[in-house]
Amino acid sequence: GLTIGKNGTIYGITYSGGTGNCQNGGSGCGTIFELTRQSGGWIKTTLYQFQGNSDAGAAFGTPVLDDEGNLYGVGWSSTNTAIYELSPGASRTWNFNIVFDFKGIISNGAILVADGNIYGVIGSATSYLNGTVYRVSIGGGLDGHGFTPSSPLNILYRFTGGADGASPVAVTRDGAGNL
Numbered sequence: 442g443l444t445i446g447k448n449g450t451i452y453g454i455t456y457s458g459g460t461g462n463c464q465n466g467g468s469g470c471g472t473i474f475e476l477t478r479q480s481g482g483w484i485k486t487t488l489y490q491f492q493g494n495s496d497a498g499a500a501f502g503t504p505v506l507d508d509e510g511n512l513y514g515v516g517w518s519s520t521n522t523a524i525y526e527l528s529p530g531a532s533r534t535w536n537f538n539i540v541f542d543f544k545g546i547i548s549n550g551a552i553l554v555a556d557g558n559i560y561g562v563i564g565s566a567t568s569y570l571n572g573t574v575y576r577v578s579i580g581g582g583l584d585g586h587g588f589t590p591s592s593p594l595n596i597l598y599r600f601t602g603g604a605d606g607a608s609p610v611a612v613t614r615d616g617a618g619n620l
Contacts, residue, residue: 444504444505452504463498472500473567489527497524497539501550502514502549505554514527524552525538543563547566547576548573559577573596573600574612
């Protein structure tokens with residue numbers, strides 16, 4: 442998926458490519474890119490290249506923007522997922538930080554950022570058999586954004602696999618703040 446910033450810049454991910462070695466055949470771990478309009482065309486800039494398990498794993502899902510221009514998304518490996526933040530720095534550089542490590546739970550990559558929190562879903566996992574909707578709350582003080590890799594994972598709803606369904610794939614929010 443793609444995300445469009447307030448200034449019309451488009452952000453997205455690639456599942457492979459870059460410099461890491463996550464895919465069979467060494468095709469890379471994926472990248473985060475931006476497309477900016479310039480002189481009637483588009484200019485692509487790679488903002489980050491995933492390295493594998495040394496960062497968030499590999500690119501996954503759709504990146505989302507907060508009101509300050511920071512990108513958030515989910516990286517994954519075969520055994521784990523993590524939420525990352527990519528924040529703009531000086532001289533068109535971007536700073537990469539892990540803001541939450543799921544520690545062995547696989548999230549599906551669909552997140553949203555609202556009211557200073559990150560919301561998402563876990564489709565199904567051993568600990569959450571039929572899936573959940575979660576919130577990662579603001580914790581310590583990483584880069585002034587208040588997240589730490591140990592910020593609490595708050596389970597907002599656990600699906601039972603019955604009449605309420607199972608294995609959620611995404612979450613959205615309405616204007617009143619309802620998920």
